[in-house]
Amino acid sequence: IVRAWKAIKGQGFTSASVVLCSGEKSLVTPDFVDAQLGETLPRRFDDAGIGAALPDPSEDGTLYLMSNSTVQLLARARRRLSRDEQSFTGDLGPALGPCRFSMRSAAITPKNHLATCCGFEVQGNEVLDLGPIDSESDAEAKLRKAGDDVLVTALSRFGPHFLREVARKLAPEITFDESCRSMCEICEDTVTRPEVVQVLRRHADAIAATILRMDEECM
Known part of the structure; x- marks a missing residue:
């Protein structure tokens, strides 16, 4: 990290960040990284996991910061780590609302697929993986098409908790x-499970109607 950080300084990038997830038992923490780099980087998230305002670019024109997420039990971590290794145990409130990254922070996977977000490994996911791309215009077209997908729209507007609760009501046998x-x-536990996605797809029209009704109630 130290060598890479020194190599990118002053190279004209718009932004550069150290991305770090840490928990109560982590040895490599934001403070540890600061000590190794010899500077204190602005944090992307506060102690509650809420996004902070982005800092101004430095004198060389690049915005430098640390994306300091907490450890989440995703993918292999769900099988290998225990809950006491996750540092965030507070209010679930922010996790129950809309996903501010879905479609707004699309990502390209290592295999050159376009994903609706960068929250976890979504390669091959029926909802979040938009498929391979070969040009900028292709990526833009896939994003426009994804904007018409009811489940993707629901994630952006109301979040994965909304979809999970819909699936729970439609198929109470699913745990x-x-x-x-x-x-x-919550998102991984919802959209990576074929039986859940199948239920949601089967009732896509009803979900779309619910979204429209909720929009009208908010007006």
């Missing part, structure tokens, strides 16, 4: 991981 502590954990 969910009630220990989820973050939005990404």
